[in-house]
Amino acid sequence: MHSEFELITRFFTPDPPGAEAGVTLGVGDDCTLLAPTPGQRLAVSVDTSVAGSHFPADAPAAAVGHRALAVSLSDLAAMGARARWCLMSLTLPAADDDAWLGNFARGFHALCAATGTALVGGDVTRGKLAIGVTVMGEVPDGQALTRRGARPGDLLAVTGALGGGAGGLHAWRRGERDLGHPLLERYLQPQPRLAAGVALRGLASAAIDISDGLLADLGHVLEASSVGAELITDSLPLAEGLVAALGEPGAREAALHGGDDYELLLGLSPDHLETARARLAAQGLALSVIGRVSDEPGVRGVPLEGERGWQHFTRGAAP
Amino acid sequence: MHSEFELITRFFTPDPPGAEAGVTLGVGDDCTLLAPTPGQRLAVSVDTSVAGSHFPADAPAAAVGHRALAVSLSDLAAMGARARWCLMSLTLPAADDDAWLGNFARGFHALCAATGTALVGGDVTRGKLAIGVTVMGEVPDGQALTRRGARPGDLLAVTGALGGGAGGLHAWRRGERDLGHPLLERYLQPQPRLAAGVALRGLASAAIDISDGLLADLGHVLEASSVGAELITDSLPLAEGLVAALGEPGAREAALHGGDDYELLLGLSPDHLETARARLAAQGLALSVIGRVSDEPGVRGVPLEGERGWQHFTRGAAP
Structure with missing residues (x-):
């Protein structure tokens, strides 16, 4: 069994995001420090995907990683927000499976890269497979899309x-x-x-x-x-x-x-x-x-x- | 069994935080919109507390709620950040227990109130009791406390x-x-x-x-x-x-x-x-x-x- 630290280092430390990603202090301290863009609202949401409930327990690992991030990013999309950062709470079964983890991380990181989302934090616990993803995005003040604005005739x-x-x-x-x-x-x-x-x-x-x-x-x-x-x-x-x-x-x-x-x-x-x-x-x-x-x-x-x-x-x- | 919406409405909708809490669009849309303070860094962290692993499964519900938030807020404290917002991912056993949930929510909200932290989002899934809390705080640019600065003689x-x-x-x-x-x-x-x-x-x-x-x-x-x-x-x-x-x-x-x-x-x-x-x-x-x-x-x-x-x-x- 990996320790949490080993596991995080091996599978979830991407290339350190730098100032261009708005990360002024990255992974490895008590918190990550981010630089929000002046004039923007911060859009935040969290979704948890549980094996056997939100996706088939035997789904391909890369797809599980992709999907867990995608469903959270979709909430940013619905607000008209640009994706910036995410944090992952990973609950893993006790038996580690390096191949599974590697593919899972690959699917997750690939969607991060495709959408300009930096993974800036997270934690790992033991239990039935579940992935909680908090996403943070930005949208200019006053330009967010909401559920409230539909008018008759639209x-x-x-x-x-x-x-x-x-x-x-x-x-x-x-x-x-x-x-x-x-x-x-x-x-x-x-x-x-x-x-x-x-x-x-x-x-x-x-x-x-x-x-x-x-x-x-x-x-x-x-x-x-x-x-x-x-x-x-x-x-x-x-x-x-x-x-x-x-x-x-x-x-x-x-x-x-x-x-x-x-x-x-x-x-x-x-x-x-x-x-x-x-x-x-x-x-x-x-x-x-x-x-x-x-x-x-x-x-x-x-x-x-x-x-x-x-x-x-x-x-x-x-x- | 409660639906997710009922459960959230009954137990986890606090008094709607307003502009003074930096919340410009609250709960009930795809994302919550927050107004970060200009000139501040955003400090973010997530911690998940699992029953039987991080706290006794039979611990008092109010203490479970308090503690799940406290361990995440402690990471903000260690950065010298002021607490602003949190999101909660709650995994609940299938059998609802209204008394337990009410006490859990009371403990969580009491610490929110005591620390000026607004609960701005979350989700609920079914499974073994676990509480993931993402916290966001603010610290003036350049003033964050980190792990890196200890010098001989300190x-x-x-x-x-x-x-x-x-x-x-x-x-x-x-x-x-x-x-x-x-x-x-x-x-x-x-x-x-x-x-x-x-x-x-x-x-x-x-x-x-x-x-x-x-x-x-x-x-x-x-x-x-x-x-x-x-x-x-x-x-x-x-x-x-x-x-x-x-x-x-x-x-x-x-x-x-x-x-x-x-x-x-x-x-x-x-x-x-x-x-x-x-x-x-x-x-x-x-x-x-x-x-x-x-x-x-x-x-x-x-x-x-x-x-x-x-x-x-x-x-x-x-x-």
């Missing part, structure tokens, strides 16, 4: 495609292990829409990331904004391979209720639609209109059982 | 008294349940030395909080500062009731090797001793000289087995 739009999270979990459970399978990739290696969130500053009236399922997360926006919505369920963008895997009704169900998509759901004035589309197209990301905000409470245009959502006990709002 | 000094953590654990294991017992209080409700850390800015050449045991944590300072030390083991300030509980040798052993004291260990130029003592005395806190920094590597003046320390697997440096 369009509702989503980035990318929906249902891939539920579809990928379904595929994994049926024994699919080709990580290049488009649904598995969507489920195991979701891409936090950080660049999209930044590009939507000043355009989106409201934003949330779709982690609990489209309808459940839409409900959060509607409640926070005190509005209702009409959905055009035929216009939901479905993840590649989803209809083939689940059939047409199953695919629509996955898009409406499935969790773990980590796309952004937006409120958007019709005046801003083309600008938003052009900015996201420059990132290779589609933006689909799926409905409209109304002043009548509730959600119309969906099946009656449409209110169910997918409410994890474990992933949700901050206390 | 005095070594500790705040308060030592051995109370190990002594309290010993008492608990022997069945002591009177929470007013001085050793139990030291173990179950440690007081992070935040005000002392702030008062020592500009005076201490180095600082660390004593969580792994005096000798182990001294070792961290010596290594970071590339120096050695001479200890006057007769001068160790022993916690109230420690000799009565453990006898003289056991008390000294607890003070040298016991963990969980959460006092500060300092390097201090002799020129600053009286000023430091006066500032801490104003807080009702003693400062005891326990040795001196030398340029000869290693630690002298302690028993040969003195290098053991108390290295938790689970509490330690950041990755």
